[in-house]
Amino acid sequence: MCVLFCMYLLLFCIVCMPVKHAFFWKDGVSLHEIKRMKSGAFFLLLLCLNLVCFGVIATGPPTCPADHITECSGSDSGEWEGEFFPGIPKIKYEGPSSKNPLAFKWYNANEEILGKKMKDWLRFSVAFWHTFRGTGADPFGAPTKLWPWEDGTNSLAMAKRRMRANFEFINKLGVDRWCFHDRDIAPDGKTLEEANANLDEVVELAKELQGSKIRPLWGTAQLFLHPRYMHGAATSSEVGVYAYAASQVKKAMEVTHYLGGENFVFWGGREGYQTLLNTDMERELNHLARFLEAAVAYKKKIGFNGILLIEPKPQEPTKHQYDWDAATTAGFLRKYNLSGEFKLNIECNHATLSGHSCHHELETARINGLLGNIDANTGDPQIGWDTDQFLTDIGEATMVMLSVVRNGGLAPGGFNFDAKLRRESTDVEDLFIAHITGMDTLARGLRNVAKLIEDGSLAELVRKRYESFDTEIGAQIEAGKADFEFLETKAMEWGEPKVPSAKQELAEMVFQSAL
Ligand SMILES: *[C@@H]1O[C@H](CO)[C@@H](O)[C@H](O)[C@H]1NC(C)=O
Numbered sequence: 001m002c003v004l005f006c007m008y009l010l011l012f013c014i015v016c017m018p019v020k021h022a023f024f025w026k027d028g029v030s031l032h033e034i035k036r037m038k039s040g041a042f043f044l045l046l047l048c049l050n051l052v053c054f055g056v057i058a059t060g061p062p063t064c065p066a067d068h069i070t071e072c073s074g075s076d077s078g079e080w081e082g083e084f085f086p087g088i089p090k091i092k093y094e095g096p097s098s099k100n101p102l103a104f105k106w107y108n109a110n111e112e113i114l115g116k117k118m119k120d121w122l123r124f125s126v127a128f129w130h131t132f133r134g135t136g137a138d139p140f141g142a143p144t145k146l147w148p149w150e151d152g153t154n155s156l157a158m159a160k161r162r163m164r165a166n167f168e169f170i171n172k173l174g175v176d177r178w179c180f181h182d183r184d185i186a187p188d189g190k191t192l193e194e195a196n197a198n199l200d201e202v203v204e205l206a207k208e209l210q211g212s213k214i215r216p217l218w219g220t221a222q223l224f225l226h227p228r229y230m231h232g233a234a235t236s237s238e239v240g241v242y243a244y245a246a247s248q249v250k251k252a253m254e255v256t257h258y259l260g261g262e263n264f265v266f267w268g269g270r271e272g273y274q275t276l277l278n279t280d281m282e283r284e285l286n287h288l289a290r291f292l293e294a295a296v297a298y299k300k301k302i303g304f305n306g307i308l309l310i311e312p313k314p315q316e317p318t319k320h321q322y323d324w325d326a327a328t329t330a331g332f333l334r335k336y337n338l339s340g341e342f343k344l345n346i347e348c349n350h351a352t353l354s355g356h357s358c359h360h361e362l363e364t365a366r367i368n369g370l371l372g373n374i375d376a377n378t379g380d381p382q383i384g385w386d387t388d389q390f391l392t393d394i395g396e397a398t399m400v401m402l403s404v405v406r407n408g409g410l411a412p413g414g415f416n417f418d419a420k421l422r423r424e425s426t427d428v429e430d431l432f433i434a435h436i437t438g439m440d441t442l443a444r445g446l447r448n449v450a451k452l453i454e455d456g457s458l459a460e461l462v463r464k465r466y467e468s469f470d471t472e473i474g475a476q477i478e479a480g481k482a483d484f485e486f487l488e489t490k491a492m493e494w495g496e497p498k499v500p501s502a503k504q505e506l507a508e509m510v511f512q513s514a515l
């Protein structure tokens, strides 16, 4: 800051000199003109000041992306003095009438709703990659988030400083969980050994900072950033890449276990294809299944009892990702007899990319016994890609919570905020505001579900809709004891069936009344 200010002063003087000469020491001008020019010059000076200030900030050190190599390491990363989020208090519940942006209006951690504390229904988690490695860079523009603690490097010292910021953030937000990729929390290395050593060093600090209360909701291996993964990881055409990916998952699973993580996630970042003309899809899927089987075996070997989760996504970055959606992934798991060993991590934005609603994906996972975790985010209704925004739609949150309540909760899974600030949101406090509003939205969803359940008319509407099956013959059909000949006899006996209304608008009216 001091350096910035000195540069500012220096540039101020340099810029002012020629301006002064041009305006004040011209020959043959009247006093009146000079006065007018003086105010003009003053305005110009202010303009220059702003330009200089902008220039200094714009050319400042960029936040270093979670690069595969430590190419922007080098400068010093000394110990950080004081708090990372000074002036931001521990976030408290103040109720719906509060106007304080740094307070919860709906999420009241210890309040009981439907027989469980809100914090136990919701099990919130902060995603390290979005919150601490998100830079605001996009394919058209440079990073916009120049967090004060970032020194522009991807050094080990910077990784540790960032980890301290992470835990101050988590503690002030009042959540008990966090999620990470191996390569987000620690710099990669020139060799696997070096990368593992870097990871160990940062994990040791994370373990200390977690204290007795905070644990990873899940860990995962980042198998998509490094160029070696361009053809995929477990589905790469190159056997060396398959082995490298296996080693990375092995290590990431070990550190997740060491940190007390409750789950481990597989998002097949580049497990998919660009064209079937050069792809042996059957062979690639077989490889993926072998990879996951080996992960199950290793989990058991090291005594890691966490749940293994697969996160479906239809496309991006590949044209066609193998874990397209919940139904596709359920089919894959069944084909390879892996359904007993895996559950799904449903991301709402991925759901909409696959042409489904988040609620559809959650219900598909739930009725297949596969609902394990939720990546709580949302897409944009007009934008067709993965925008990873914080969920703020109360209707959608209510739908999401309907599935969660029907599932009896998500534990040992939870809600991971796989969501990032918009590129244009650049204040440190925006990180808090975004999480608070995301948490409040889901808390509101939960409260609404409680209202719907208490009211009972939606459940009654559904019950009535299917009541013709609550008969002796309906029971026979559901028990698989009604063959076609028997059904034909019945159809002839009954004649043309009377078909009642589906009452969709009534269902929507009831739903709406709970929001
Ligand atoms: C399928 O997996 C289960 C464990 O989840 C195992 O007990 C069973 O033997 C497997 N079946 C086959 C056919 O491999």
Ligand SMILES: [Mn+2]
Pocket (backbone or CB within 6 Å): 347, 349, 350, 386, 387, 388, 418
């Ligand atoms: Mn996403």
